[in-house]
Structure formats: structure tokens, C-alpha cells
């Protein structure tokens with residue numbers, strides 16, 4: 001069911017991930033998959049383009065998109081959502097910024113690091129300070145440090161940006177972990193913006209995704225931002241969703257000046273509705289492919305880069321790899337120069353962090369094998 005794009009197709013379909021690469025470089029960086037659209041999504045997009053759907057979207061919240069997401073959340077996560085809670089936004093990062101801007105008190109925003117690079121600047125553009133909750137690179141297990149969170153909130157931070165499942169930690173936080181976070185946040189009267197874009201991408205053997213909003217006593221202080229874009233590879237079509245269950249919170253978002261919530265695309269809306277309504281079977285196949293890619297990566301690293309360290313990848317197709325043992329501050333630059341493979345440098349996710357990379361496994365097994373071979377060739381000189 002999952003069809004791998006050929007190199008030529010990938011260059012045309014993914015202008016950033018593939019199109020910007022010199023022909024001899026294999027891309028394993030930007031968070032996009034090298035897979036063709038799910039058939040129901042392809043049919044919906046091509047029909048919409050055929051019908052000339054390029055006008056402004058309606059300003060509706062809830063609606064068809066809300067209904068489609070509510071059905072998806074119910075089937076995939078066992079989460080009850082009222083379609084009226086669903087407010088479109090152009091993309092997840094803009095949805096996070098919108099929520100922060102409109103809902104949060106002006107104090108600093110806590111960002112767990114390493115974190116998604118475009119969101120490192122999000123506090124600042126809303127006039128807030130970013131305060132970091134840094135994961136110990138040597139920690140066996142990647143966890144939110146509750147004491148650290150408590151200290152930052154006690155010192156004046158007002159919002160936690162909680163990405164879960166987490167990129168690049170690859171973690172699916174458990175109910176107990178999420179409840180621990182909620183208890184600290186509530187005690188300090190703070191707010192949570194939950195970036196749940198990777199929720200559909202929980203891999204085999206991991207605990208299920210639990211939206212922060214499905215915990216008790218969260219609706220008064222939290223919204224989640226979700227999208228079909230990452231799982232269904234329609235990032236360029238621009239449509240995410242802010243989930244705001246609390247009526248007063250939702251009204252504040254809906255009343256915000258139009259310029260605060262960049263408008264989304266009608267094609268993105270069509271793709272999201274098709275993905276959420278008819279995409280389950282394909283999504284199951286995708287998770288199964290990604291789970292076997294993850295297992296393959298573990299075997300390939302053991303063979304070619306035995307001193308690489310990787311915590312279990314529970315979700316996402318983005319592996320966070322500690323390569324400090326190979327002695328390069330910037331292993332991504334070395335791998336590009338000597339191995340002709342593009343992975344993402346760890347210091348983009350945590351300024352100043354040496355020796356780490358993020359590697360995208362959402363490709364064919366053959367390409368993944370070549371990616372790891374090239375990485376090893378770059379870092380160790382191995383053939």
C-alpha cells in the first residue's frame with residue numbers, strides 16, 4: 001500500500017527535501033516522507049484541482065473539517081472531540097504561535113530542548129522570552145524534568161510548549177508522565193500549548209498516543225494543535241487545526257483579529273478531510289512500514305556505527321542519534337562533505353549541542369541502508 005517515490009518523483013514532489021540537494025547527495029533531513037500520497041488523498045486533491053478549487057476557504061470553524069477530525073480522533077485515539085472545538089490554521093507552527101499570542105499571559109514560554117527548530121523563535125515573535133528545559137544528552141530515558149518545569153513556572157514562565165509525541169526525542173509520553181506535567185502546570189496556574197502533529201505516527205510496540213486534552217482538568221488551560229500534514233505528506237497544502245475545547249478560550253481565538261491567524265488553504269482542507277475520513281487503512285500500512293524502517297535502522301547502526309547511541313524510537317520517523325563517540329562536533333556537516341548524505345544537525349535543535357544528528361527514516365529500505373552506509377563512510381572513513 002505504501003508506494004516509494006522514485007528519485008525523480010521525489011525531486012519533483014519534495015522541492016525542499018530533495019529538490020535543493022545536489023544530485024549526488026541523499027536527503028534524510030526535512031520531515032517529509034518519500035512515499036506517494038494515500039490514494040483517497042490523491043483522489044480528493046486531484047478532484048479539487050480539477051474543479052478549480054483555488055478560492056478563499058470559508059471562515060468556518062467546526063464544519064466538515066471538524067467532523068472529519070472528530071471521527072479520526074475517536075477511531076485512532078479513542079478521544080471524544082466536539083467538531084465545534086476545531087479551528088483551522090495555516091500550519092501547526094502558526095497555530096502554536098496563534099494560541100500563544102492570543103491566550104497566554106505575557107510571561108516566558110518553556111520549551112523542552114532539543115526541540116523543533118522553527119519553534120525556537122516562536123516565543124520571541126509573540127514578544128515573549130523562551131526559557132529552555134534541556135534534556136540531559138546522557139539521560140537513559142528522555143523525560144520532561146518536572147522539577148525543572150516547576151522551577152521555571154515558579155520563576156514566572158506562563159506557558160509550556162508540549163510537543164507530543166516529541167520530535168526529536170521520539171517519545172510518546174505516558175498517561176502518568178502527562179498527568180505529572182498537568183499537575184505542575186495547574187499548581188502554577190500556567191498554560192499548555194500541545195503540538196500533537198506527530199500523533200498519528202506512533203510506532204509498533206509503543207504506548208498509544210494520548211492527547212493532553214484527553215486528561216481530566218486540562219480544558220481550562222490547554223489547546224492542542226494537530227494536522228494531517230505530517231502523516232499524509234501534504235505539508236505544502238497548508239491546513240492545520242487548533243483544538244480548543246473550552247468555550248471561552250475558543251471564543252477568544254475566534255474573536256482575534258484576522259491577521260493573527262493566517263488563513264489556510266482550501267486544498268489543504270480537502271486533503272485533511274480526505275485523510276481523516278478515508279485514510280485509516282493507509283495509515284496503518286504507513287505505521288507498519290515506519291516501524292520496520294525503525295527496526296532496520298537499529299540493525300544498520302549496530303553494523304556500521306556501533307558506537308552510535310539512540311534511545312528507542314517510539315513515534316515519528318525522525319531518529320535522534322548521538323554520535324559523540326565519533327569525535328565530530330558537527331557530524332551532519334562531516335557526513336555531507338565526506339559521505340554525501342544530508343541529515344539534520346543536532347545543534348539546530350539545541351543551540352550549542354555537539355555530536356548529534358536527526359535522521360529521517362521515511363524512505364525505502366534500500367535508501368535507508370545507503371543513508372547509514374554514507375553516514376558511516378563520512379564519520380569513520382569506512383567504505
Ligand SMILES: Cc1ncc(COP(=O)(O)O)c(C=O)c1O
Pocket residue numbers: 031090091092093094116163167195197227229235240
Ligand atoms: C513538532 C513539529 N511541529 C510542527 C512541525 C511542522 O508543521 P507545520 O509545517 O504544520 O508547521 C513539525 C515538522 O516536522 C514538527 O516536527
